[in-house]
Amino acid sequence: MTTMTVPAVNNVSSSFFYRGIVMVQTVKIPDSEYQERIQKAAAKVREKGLDVLIVNSNEADFSNVRYFSRFWPLFETAGVAIAANGKAALMVGPESDVFASDVSKIKDIFVLMEYRESADPSYPELKAHTFGDVFDFLGVTGENIKIGIGGYLVTTVVMMEGLKKQFPNADISRADDIMVSLRSVKSINEIACMKEGFRIVEIATQRVLDALKPGMTELQLVGVAQQAIYENGAEYEGLPMYVFSESSTRHAISRSSYKTIGKNDIVQINLSARVDGYSPSIGMPVCMGKLEGRRREIVEFCLSAHHWTIDRVKAGEKASTIAREYYNLFKNSGYEQNYVYGPCHGTGMIEVEPPWMETNSEYELLENMTFQADSFISGDTFGTRWETGIVVTKDGCEVLSNPLTKIHELGFK
Numbered sequence: 054m055t056t057m058t059v060p061a062v063n064n065v066s067s068s069f070f071y072r073g074i075v076m077v078q079t080v081k082i083p084d085s086e087y088q089e090r091i092q093k094a095a096a097k098v099r100e101k102g103l104d105v106l107i108v109n110s111n112e113a114d115f116s117n118v119r120y121f122s123r124f125w126p127l128f129e130t131a132g133v134a135i136a137a138n139g140k141a142a143l144m145v146g147p148e149s150d151v152f153a154s155d156v157s158k159i160k161d162i163f164v165l166m167e168y169r170e171s172a173d174p175s176y177p178e179l180k181a182h183t184f185g186d187v188f189d190f191l192g193v194t195g196e197n198i199k200i201g202i203g204g205y206l207v208t209t210v211v212m213m214e215g216l217k218k219q220f221p222n223a224d225i226s227r228a229d230d231i232m233v234s235l236r237s238v239k240s241i242n243e244i245a246c247m248k249e250g251f252r253i254v255e256i257a258t259q260r261v262l263d264a265l266k267p268g269m270t271e272l273q274l275v276g277v278a279q280q281a282i283y284e285n286g287a288e289y290e291g292l293p294m295y296v297f298s299e300s301s302t303r304h305a306i307s308r309s310s311y312k313t314i315g316k317n318d319i320v321q322i323n324l325s326a327r328v329d330g331y332s333p334s335i336g337m338p339v340c341m342g343k344l345e346g347r348r349r350e351i352v353e354f355c356l357s358a359h360h361w362t363i364d365r366v367k368a369g370e371k372a373s374t375i376a377r378e379y380y381n382l383f384k385n386s387g388y389e390q391n392y393v394y395g396p397c398h399g400t401g402m403i404e405v406e407p408p409w410m411e412t413n414s415e416y417e418l419l420e421n422m423t424f425q426a427d428s429f430i431s432g433d434t435f436g437t438r439w440e441t442g443i444v445v446t447k448d449g450c451e452v453l454s455n456p457l458t459k460i461h462e463l464g465f466k
Contacts, residue, residue: 080245081329082123087158090121090235095139097231101201105193106135106228108203109212116402117204117232118143119330124157128170130209133159136191144168144187147176163187167215184219196220201228233407237399238421244444244453246331247401247423250291251442251454253326254335257281261296261324267316267341267465271296271309274322282326291325291332292404302338303436305393305429316465317342319352319435325404332404334425335454336440339461351391351430352437352460358382359428359439359457362396366424366443366450372414380412393431397424400442418445423453 098106109132110118115125121133122143129146131153143159146168153162163182188194198220202208205227216225239247260281261274274296282290298314301307302321314320318341325334338352361382365375379396383389397410400423408416410424422445429438442453 080249082242084158086242091135091141092139093235094135095137098135098137103201104137104198106201106203106231108133109208110204111207114207114403120236122157122159124153130168134187134191136193138192140191142187142190146170147179167212184216196222199224201226203228203232205229236401237408238419239423246328247333247442248453250326250328250331250333253282253285253287254324255454256285257324258322258335261322267314269314270311271298272311275309278324287326287328289327291327291334294324297321299435303431321438330402333400333442334404336438337457338437341463341465344462351432354386354388355428355430355437356439359426362426362428363443363450366445368418368420368445368447370418372410372416372418373412376410376412376414391430391432393429397426400425420445420447
């Protein structure tokens, strides 16, 4: 288990002082890589026998649109259309065209009503484009065309209805497999962005540990973390950061609250920092007092499962084999009833992205696939999670943060 050292890239991270404040310039994806992504997608569109690929995104899951354009929608939604010939266009809602033109790496931008915000304004004076206009620009012609949809689960009924209205005879199919194949193996620039995110998260985690004391609320500690990530170069939270205490730690997914932290609570910290669209996270439990008895056994088993996962991952291994062995580790150790999900999930632009590593996952691990090694147990009174990022290598995997090894006991009485 080793810590990842990322080779030099064109956009290096640097920091400097200004009036006593550390100013940070973070790594980023170079413009050329966005164009390379579009051309790789176009090749897969041809391989799949499609005429055009449409990927859709919203503010929460911005990943597919941002992957090609760097554009991240807010309030409204967005889409990217990529033709088999390699031409691409960005599709945005009525209020995003100026914003998109300032930030998008795709310069051909169309305004469609299908991407308007959920408040459903009608914009009666607007002369919006249609999917037909976009396809004409891309050189996609005919009625019996084949359209693939990526980001299928965030594609709205309104988007699909608009597409079918313009192309009633089209063959429209799900094409998420194209995006998984493109995004699951990371470039050196993507790994550099993730590495920078982990650097920032480690700073934020230490700030929270330093501030943590009984009587504080979960949300106060989230505020400590937010200040730390923005001060050190993050563009945003990589996920809704959370600090849970005692019973709330049983939640696999949840939000922090005004709950007050007690003197002997188990506290779960999961923090994340987004760097140029990449959203790694680190999670660990903390005991406000002294960790004893069954509580220590559970926390130690979860940490051992985390280390087991990192030691087991290697290029060429079948994901389902690792997941079944992980499940059996819980079962044989007496924790089957506490098992919630498999050992890893993909990570990158979204902190949780495909592919998951599950007992029915039939793919093989490839070099430079990135995962969150996410070991979670939910018990009767508390839960615990150990989590950080890894990149698959030929001989194993490398950890993208400092490895998690220490059980924090703060000793409050």
